[in-house]
Each structure stands twice: as structure tokens, then as C-alpha cells.
Amino acid sequence: MARYIIGRVAQALLVLWAAFTVTWIVLYELPGNPVELLLGGGLGDASAASPAQIAAVKKQYGLDKPLPVQYLHELWNVLHLNFGTSISQGGRPVSNILAENLPPTLQLAGLAVLITIVVAVVLAFVATYVRAGWLRSLLVRLPAFGRAFPTFWIGMLLIQVFSFDWHLLPAVGDQGFDSVILPSITMSLPWAFYLAQILIRGMSDVLDEPYIVTARARGESRLRIHVRHVLPNAALPTLTMLGLIVCWTVTEAVIAETVFGRPGLGSAIQQAVQWQDIPTVQAVVLLAALLFVTVNLIVDLLYPLLDPRVTHVPTTL
Amino acid sequence: MERRRPLKPAGAALLLTLVALLAAGFGLSRSLSNASAKSIAAAASSKPVRGGDLTIGFDLNVENCIDPNQDFGLENRDIDRNLVDSLLDQNPSTGALVPWLATSYASNKTSTVFTFDLRHGVTFSDGEKFNAAAVKTAYDNVYKLGPLSLLGITYVAGYVGTTVVNNYEVKVVFSQPNAQFLQASATTVMGILSPKSYNNTPAQRCLGQFWGSGPFTLQSYTPGVGAVLLRRAGYSWPSSIESNQGAAYLSEITAKWIPEDSVLIGSLNSGQLNLAWPRVALSAANRQLIKSDGGDIFSRPYPGITDLLLSNQTPGRILADPTVRQALQESINRAQIASTVFSPDYPVVSSVLEDTTPDYTDESSLLGYDPKAAEALLQKDGWVPGPGGIRVKDGRKLVLIEPVTTDSPIVDLLQSQLAKVGIQLQEDLVTTAEEESLIDQPGGNYDLAETYYTRGDPDVLASVLDTAIVSSAYVKQSQTAAQQAKLAALFAAGNKAIVPAVRQTIYSEIQNYLISQDIAFPLDERLEVTGVASDVHGLAVTDEGLIIANNVWLSH
Numbered sequence: 001m002a003r004y005i006i007g008r009v010a011q012a013l014l015v016l017w018a019a020f021t022v023t024w025i026v027l028y029e030l031p032g033n034p035v036e037l038l039l040g041g042g043l044g045d046a047s048a049a050s051p052a053q054i055a056a057v058k059k060q061y062g063l064d065k066p067l068p069v070q071y072l073h074e075l076w077n078v079l080h081l082n083f084g085t086s087i088s089q090g091g092r093p094v095s096n097i098l099a100e101n102l103p104p105t106l107q108l109a110g111l112a113v114l115i116t117i118v119v120a121v122v123l124a125f126v127a128t129y130v131r132a133g134w135l136r137s138l139l140v141r142l143p144a145f146g147r148a149f150p151t152f153w154i155g156m157l158l159i160q161v162f163s164f165d166w167h168l169l170p171a172v173g174d175q176g177f178d179s180v181i182l183p184s185i186t187m188s189l190p191w192a193f194y195l196a197q198i199l200i201r202g203m204s205d206v207l208d209e210p211y212i213v214t215a216r217a218r219g220e221s222r223l224r225i226h227v228r229h230v231l232p233n234a235a236l237p238t239l240t241m242l243g244l245i246v247c248w249t250v251t252e253a254v255i256a257e258t259v260f261g262r263p264g265l266g267s268a269i270q271q272a273v274q275w276q277d278i279p280t281v282q283a284v285v286l287l288a289a290l291l292f293v294t295v296n297l298i299v300d301l302l303y304p305l306l307d308p309r310v311t312h313v314p315t316t317l
Numbered sequence: 318m319e320r321r322r323p324l325k326p327a328g329a330a331l332l333l334t335l336v337a338l339l340a341a342g343f344g345l346s347r348s349l350s351n352a353s354a355k356s357i358a359a360a361a362s363s364k365p366v367r368g369g370d371l372t373i374g375f376d377l378n379v380e381n382c383i384d385p386n387q388d389f390g391l392e393n394r395d396i397d398r399n400l401v402d403s404l405l406d407q408n409p410s411t412g413a414l415v416p417w418l419a420t421s422y423a424s425n426k427t428s429t430v431f432t433f434d435l436r437h438g439v440t441f442s443d444g445e446k447f448n449a450a451a452v453k454t455a456y457d458n459v460y461k462l463g464p465l466s467l468l469g470i471t472y473v474a475g476y477v478g479t480t481v482v483n484n485y486e487v488k489v490v491f492s493q494p495n496a497q498f499l500q501a502s503a504t505t506v507m508g509i510l511s512p513k514s515y516n517n518t519p520a521q522r523c524l525g526q527f528w529g530s531g532p533f534t535l536q537s538y539t540p541g542v543g544a545v546l547l548r549r550a551g552y553s554w555p556s557s558i559e560s561n562q563g564a565a566y567l568s569e570i571t572a573k574w575i576p577e578d579s580v581l582i583g584s585l586n587s588g589q590l591n592l593a594w595p596r597v598a599l600s601a602a603n604r605q606l607i608k609s610d611g612g613d614i615f616s617r618p619y620p621g622i623t624d625l626l627l628s629n630q631t632p633g634r635i636l637a638d639p640t641v642r643q644a645l646q647e648s649i650n651r652a653q654i655a656s657t658v659f660s661p662d663y664p665v666v667s668s669v670l671e672d673t674t675p676d677y678t679d680e681s682s683l684l685g686y687d688p689k690a691a692e693a694l695l696q697k698d699g700w701v702p703g704p705g706g707i708r709v710k711d712g713r714k715l716v717l718i719e720p721v722t723t724d725s726p727i728v729d730l731l732q733s734q735l736a737k738v739g740i741q742l743q744e745d746l747v748t749t750a751e752e753e754s755l756i757d758q759p760g761g762n763y764d765l766a767e768t769y770y771t772r773g774d775p776d777v778l779a780s781v782l783d784t785a786i787v788s789s790a791y792v793k794q795s796q797t798a799a800q801q802a803k804l805a806a807l808f809a810a811g812n813k814a815i816v817p818a819v820r821q822t823i824y825s826e827i828q829n830y831l832i833s834q835d836i837a838f839p840l841d842e843r844l845e846v847t848g849v850a851s852d853v854h855g856l857a858v859t860d861e862g863l864i865i866a867n868n869v870w871l872s873h
Contacts, residue, residue, distance in 0.1 A: 053463070088381055089523075089524075089540065090382065090519070091518075100539075156577070156580065159580055160583060163584075163589070164583040164586060164587040167587060167588070170589060171583060171587070172573055172580060172584060172589070173543070173573060259577050259580060260580075261542070261574060261575040261576065261577075261580070262542075267541065271378075271540075273748060274722075274748050274749045274750065275381075275748075275750050276751070
């Protein structure tokens with residue numbers, strides 16, 4: 001088991017290194033001159049800058065060295081958690097920008113994931129539990145119907161109803177817990193429907209298993225069977241998908257943050273891409289990669305604890 | 318084994334459709350519920366009420382900086398105008414310069430030396446005194462910013478220094494005539510920061526680490542997200558034309574950036590914003606929406622350069638040919654742009670300057686729409702109709718590339734107008750950074766670039782088009798060498814002129830030259846159209862359309 005963990009961690013580090021390298025290559029190959037942008041104050045006229053000013057900025061950002069040297073220098077910095085300074089925010093340390101924007105996004109994504117799980121489980125449970133054929137077919141089709149709506153549209157509809165019409169919740173900003181409710185629901189619904197679809201499929205399959213028949217024969221109530229046998233057994237295979245959903249929720253926060261005017265990683269990276277702020281874009285991409293590998297690692301390690309049939313120790317023939 | 322009932326698709330589909338219709342129906346109920354819920358504003362007392370938090374919604378963020386000396390974007394300048402004061406102010410109705418932190422001003426005959434007598438008793442919010450030394454420090458540092466101040470570098474071109482004559486008198490000296498400097502001294506760019514502010518780096522000042530003498534202080538600023546301003550008690554030196562000659566009525570101002578326009582309007586209508594301040598004029602539909610929900614519309618043309626296109630005349634590019642440029646000028650239907658993109662009563666652009674700019678000249682006669690004449694010109698020049706309706710000459714298609722950073726209905730409409738005469742306008746959607754690299758580097762692959770600027774002085778044209786002080790590639794490439802020389806000479810003459818009539822003649826000639834030489838292609842006028850909630854009173858703006866929050870008060 002220890003060998004397995006070490007192997008997986010090594011794999012995770014490899015993925016992180018690959019993410020760093022690929023983004024580094026892509027970003028530096030893009031058209032556009034970061035030095036110009038910096039001197040021009042983001043949208044200004046840098047051609048009035050003297051060669052001395054340009055050289056000074058290049059030196060400050062290490063852009064005067066040959067590419068492989070720049071790459072290794074950056075890699076070294078990142079390993080020491082030094083993400084450099086932002087180009088579009090006038091020399092602000094990128095780690096400051098991350099520290100400022102991570103909490104609101106985590107708050108948003110955290111609540112969104114919670115809502116996703118609750119909505120998916122409740123919907124799937126009810127859809128596979130009801131006896132009435134018409135109701136069952138409606139509920140089973142609801143997730144597919146719900147997934148057809150784009151996230152930003154859902155967000156704007158929620159704002160219209162709950163904020164503008166009923167004055168219950170704020171439309172924009174990040175002041176107070178109230179402001180996180182609508183964005184979280186917006187982000188969670190598409191994934192909740194997606195997860196619900198998988199769960200419904202899984203639960204329908206489990207209902208056909210022989211041990212369900214056994215449980216019924218033993219006299220267990222329908223509800224108890226659904227809760228104790230169907231749900232847990234169907235939920236397990238969805239754990240991997242849930243891990244991915246957590247990652248996607250965080251990385252897609254930009255949509256909710258734009259519609260609802262909230263600060264966060266999503267809007268930070270959107271700005272960074274607009275202004276070709278390479279250090280910030282890299283740092284956020286690395287953060288996202290770290291999130292993916294961490295969540296996947298956790299899911300992988302959780303599996304044998306939840307399902308004794310799954311083991312990471314290779315069995316001998 | 319349990320008998321499963323067969324699924325009933327028809328019933329399910331019907332129910333889902335009903336759900337969808339209900340959701341749509343919510344939208345219809347909106348106007349009814351809102352109209353009845355809004356009460357008519359208390360008109361009983363017109364006496365200003367103290368206190369309150371004015372919430373403003375912007376939609377566009379073009380810079381991550383709040384330093385008045387470095388800012389050029391309208392939204393941030395709106396905030397800056399209430400944090401710092403300037404030596405002079407400009408009357409929005411007449412454009413005349415009036416005293417503010419300077420009680421009087423004078424310029425010498427050659428417009429190289431400007432003398433200001435300074436007001437006593439003014440302090441900065443960090444406690445420092447406003448005096449001649451403070452003005453010297455401020456102006457020296459604006460000059461030091463160089464290219465970091467997009468506008469400052471053109472306002473103080475040729476700056477030699479500021480002489481402290483005595484504690485309350487300064488002489489600002491230039492090495493070349495600079496008549497436009499007087500108006501510049503009324504802008505936020507030449508706003509006076511406290512001397513201690515200049516101990517911080519420009520980057521630090523961008524983040525808000527500075528102090529001004531204005532009616533509000535900056536409590537917090539998050540670029541592109543929001544800002545909070547707090548009332549400064551004891552403020553008593555607004556400009557001479559302001560209605561409130563004391564401290565602000567409001568206790569707080571909150572600025573928010575809301576990129577989604579429908580959310581911006583909805584927030585105003587549902588009482589979450591007091592002012593909806595989008596960059597582009599509110600559409601007729603949105604204005605109706607606001608009015609029907611009990612709000613009001615504040616509309617005023619911005620002074621400065623109209624929304625126009627500059628061409629790329631680099632040899633080898635299609636627009637280096639003056640005949641094609643002339644045809645292009647005649648293929649733009651400006652009346653259609655005004656009435657279709659904005660509204661039937663929207664003013665049609667008539668020059669490179671907005672009609673509220675001093676020395677504006679009506680050049681409508683040069684801006685006529687004549688597609689037949691344009692086609693004849695192109696035909697004679699060898700551009701014959703080709704496949705897909707796009708003209709071809711010597712195997713080359715008449716395709717013009719325009720980089721844009723957001724989808725624009727104006728460009729879309731222009732595309733269809735130009736297609737009528739056989740020109741294909743290729744709209745390239747790029748990031749801000751890419752657009753910068755395209756148009757700021759020589760030899761960029763583009764043919765047309767859009768620009769405009771807000772300033773209450775005709776010399777704003779120089780800030781954008783005078784190659785003697787601006788060295789951007791896209792400006793140099795918009796003019797041939799001969800045109801550059803002619804314009805530079807005209808702008809220099811404009812800066813020498815102190816007699817208003819002479820100034821008018823020169824700037825008229827400049828406007829005429831830019832259009833008749835087909836250097837600039839005006840597209841539309843820029844109107845400031847703001848949504849105002851019914852509890853906002855005393856709303857006023859500077860000549861450049863920036864909000865003067867000191868006069869504003871909120872009824873409860």
C-alpha cells in the first residue's frame with residue numbers, strides 16, 4: 001500500500017511539472033510583448049519608453065536571459081512557492097493575488113459542491129423511489145432537461161427572480177453569506193443534474209441486483225432498502241466523477257464570478273489572460289492542476305476504504 | 318419480481334413544457350410587480366439630506382490602477398475626480414476654465430509660462446498642507462512618470478519645471494508653447510496628490526496608496542471589482558462653480574464593476590444600485606426599462622474625440638492607396654449607425670471632435686454617404702467585383718482587418734455597409750494584450766483600429782494624433798510622412814495660439830484636414846447615458862462627464 005501511495009504521489013508531481021512546462025511554452029509563444037504592456041501601464045503607449053527603461057524592465061522580469069535559463073529560473077522559483085510579480089497589476093506579487101482571490105472562490109465552490117451533492121442525491125433517490133410511472137419518468141428526464149441550460153443563463157434567471165423581482169438576495173458582490181447563495185446554486189445545478197443522471201443509472205442497476213431481492217425477502221422495508229443498500233452501492237462508482245466535478249466547479253467559477261460581479265480566481269485569470277499577465281496565468285493554472293491531482297489522489301485513496309473489494313495491492317496469480 | 322410500469326413519455330414531456338412556460342412567465346410578471354412596488358420619490362423636501370451610501374455600477378474595466386496621474390479610463394477617472402482636486406476646473410456648459418485650487422491664473426504671450434495663485438487653507442487627507450511646494454512635487458512627478466501616464470506625457474510635453482515663487486504662487490515652465498496645459502490642469506491626470514504620496518512607487522499608487530485633497534478618501538480598491546470611498550469631513554474647497562461649497566452630503570460611495578449589462582440595469586431597477594454608469598450609451602430599450610421602473614436617465618455628450626477609425630497606411634497595405642481610403646470614407650452610413658445601434662433620436666457624428674468640445678467644427682459636408690460614388694472610385698482604381706461580392710485587384714482581395722476586443726454592434730453594422738460596395742471588413746476578436754501588440758508594433762497585420770478619447774479640449778486630437786509627442790506605431794502608421802509633418806505643424810501652432818479666434822481657425826483646419834485626407838473615419842458620437850435611481854438628487858458632472866459626488870444626496 002505504501003508503494004502505491006508513493007507511486008501515485010510521484011505521478012502527481014509529474015503531472016504538475018508537465019502543467020507548468022506546457023503553460024510556460026504556450027504563454028511565451030503567444031504574440032504580444034509583456035514588456036510593452038508593463039511599460040504602457042497595461043493599455044498604454046510603451047513606444048515612448050527609452051531603451052534604458054525597456055532594458056531595466058526586462059532585467060527586472062528576467063526577460064533578457066535566454067529561454068532555457070528563464071525556464072529553469074522560473075521552475076526554481078515555483079518550487080520555492082515564488083510565483084513572481086504580476087505584469088498587469090504593476091509588480092504586485094502573484095502570491096498576493098492568489099491569496100486574495102482564493103478564499104472567495106473556495107467559499108463559492110465549497111457551497112456549490114455541497115448543493116450539487118444534496119440536489120443530485122435527493123433527485124436520484126426520489127426518481128428511483130417513487131412508484132407512480134408518470135412522476136418517475138418526469139424526474140428521470142429532468143436532469144437531461146436541466147443540463148440543456150447554459151450556466152450563465154441559469155445565473156441570470158436566478159438573479160431576475162430572486163434578486164430583482166422578489167428582493168430576497170443580492171445580485172452582485174461578495175458581501176455576506178447572502179451573496180454566495182445565488183452564485184453557488186448557479187454553479188451547482190448543471191453538475192447536480194449530471195451527477196443525478198449517473199446516480200439514477202447506478203441506482204436502477206443496483207435495484208436489479210440479487211441482494212436486493214434477498215433484502216426484500218428478509219422483510220426489509222422499501223425505504224430502508226433504498227437508503228441502506230441501493231444508495232451506498234450506487235454512489236460508490238460516482239466518487240470518481242464527484243472528484244472531477246469538484247475540480248470543474250472550481251475552474252468554472254469564472255462564469256458565476258462574471259455574472260455576479262464577484263472577485264475570485266475565475267475573474268483573476270480572466271483579467272490575466274486579457275492582459276497577457278503570464279506569471280498570474282501560470283500560477284492559476286498550476287493551482288488548478290494541483291487541485292486536480294490532489295482531489296484525484298484523495299478519491300483513489302478513499303476507494304479501498306469504502307469498498308473492500310477494491311484493493312491497490314497487486315494480487316498474485 | 319416487481320412489475321415495473323412502462324414509462325409514459327408523453328405525460329412527462331407535457332409537464333416539463335409547462336415548467337418551462339412558467340419560468341418564462343416570471344419575466345412578464347416582473348414589470349407589473351416592480352411598477353407597483355416603486356413609490357414616487359419624496360418630492361416634498363428639496364433640502365439635501367446628510368448621510369447615505371451612493372452605489373455606482375460600472376461595466377467596463379480598462380486599467381488595474383487608481384492613481385489619478387496614471388489613469389485614462391473613464392470609470393477610474395470618475396472615482397479619481399472625487400479623491401483629488403485640480404488647480405482649475407472647467408465649466409460644463411461653457412467650457413471656460415474657472416478657479417479651483419488656484420484662485421487665479423495667467424499665461425505669458427508665448428504660452429510657455431503659466432502662473433497660478435494658490436488657495437490658502439487647503440489640506441490633504443494625510444494632514445499635509447497644500448502649497449506651492451506641493452504643486453511643484455506633484456507636477457515634477459507627473460512628468461517623471463513618462464509613458465506610465467498615457468495622457469500626462471502629452472499634457473506636459475516640453476516640461477522644464479515648476480518654480481516656487483512664494484508659498485502660494487507657482488510658475489509652470491515649458492520649453493515649447495503649450496496652450497492646452499491650462500485645460501490639462503483641470504483634469505484628474507494633473508490632480509494634486511500629497512507630497513508624501515510621491516514617496517510611494519507608481520505601482521503602489523496604482524493600488525491606492527496615495528492621499529488627495531478631495532471631498533472623499535479611498536478606503537479600498539480592488540481592480541475591476543470595486544472601490545469604497547469615505548466622506549472627508551472638513552472639506553471646504555470645491556471648485557467655484559459647485560453648488561455645495563462644503564463637505565459632501567454622502568457619507569460613503571461604493572463603486573462596483575458589473576460586466577453583465579442586464580445585471581447592471583436590473584440592479585438599478587431593484588434598488589441595489591443608485592447609478593448605472595455603463596461605458597457605452599444605454600440602448601433605447603434599456604432606457605425605457607429604467608424609466609418604466611421609476612428611474613431617470615441622465616444624458617450628456619462626452620467632449621473629446623468621437624468614436625473613429627484610424628487606418629494603416631504602411632506601404633503595401635490596401636489603405637496606403639488614397640483612393641481606397643476616400644471610397645471607405647464615403648461607404649460609411651453614419652446616420653444608419655446612429656439610428657440603428659443607438660436610437661432614432663441619437664445625434665449623427667459630424668466631425669472628429671464631439672460637438673460639445675471647444676472649437677468643434679461641423680464637417681458633415683465631408684461625411685456624406687455615397688456608396689455609388691465609392692463604387693465608381695474603386696472600379697476606376699482597378700478594384701473589380703470578384704467572387705462573393707468582394708472586390709479584387711491584381712489577384713488581391715479587398716479585405717480590411719480590424720482587431721477588436723469585444724463584440725461590437727457598430728463594427729457588425731459597418732461590415733454590412735462596406736460589403737455593399739464590395740469591401741470585406743474582417744473583425745478579429747483578440748485579447749487586449751494581442752491588440753496592443755498588433756497596433757503598437759510597426760508592421761502589425763491590421764488595417765483599421767478604433768480609438769476615441771474624452772477631454773474638454775480640442776488638443777485631445779494631439780494626444781492621439783500628433784506624432785511629435787506620441788510615438789505609438791498605430792498613430793505613425795495612420796499618416797504619411799507629409800501628413801505627419803503637416804499635422805505636427807498645425808498642432809504646434811494650436812499650442813501657440815492664445816487668441817480664441819486664432820485657435821478656432823487652427824483646430825477647424827485640423828478637423829478638416831483629418832477628414833478630407835481620410836486619415837480619420839468618424840463612426841459615431843459618444844453620449845454619456847446613465848441610469849439614475851429616483852432617490853438620487855443633485856447629480857452633476859464635470860465638463861468631461863465625470864461625476865461630482867460632492868453635490869449628490871440621497872433621499873431616504
